[in-house]
Amino acid sequence: MVPRWFRGERGVPELGRDHRISRTTAYRYIHEASRCWQLRHQTCPKLSTAPKPKDWPM
Numbered sequence: 485m486v487p488r489w490f491r492g493e494r495g496v497p498e499l500g501r502d503h504r505i506s507r508t509t510a511y512r513y514i515h516e517a518s519r520c521w522q523l524r525h526q527t528c529p530k531l532s533t534a535p536k537p538k539d540w541p542m
Contacts (some may be wrong), residue, residue: 485510486517 485499494502500510 485512489514 485503488494488529489496489499496510497507500507501513503510505513
């Protein structure tokens with residue numbers, strides 16, 4: 485469900501219906517996964533020092 489949300493395939497309520505979970509649970513899963521992803525990338529030195537394309541917004 486989370487990879488589909490990151491790719492922008494569907495909104496959270498639709499993803500919840502696809503996976504037969506409530507909308508509240510779907511939002512919680514997305515929130516937890518995005519937090520884990522954020523924490524993982526903060527602690528990965530290779531990602532913070534990797535060269536970025538010139539049009540990269542950050």
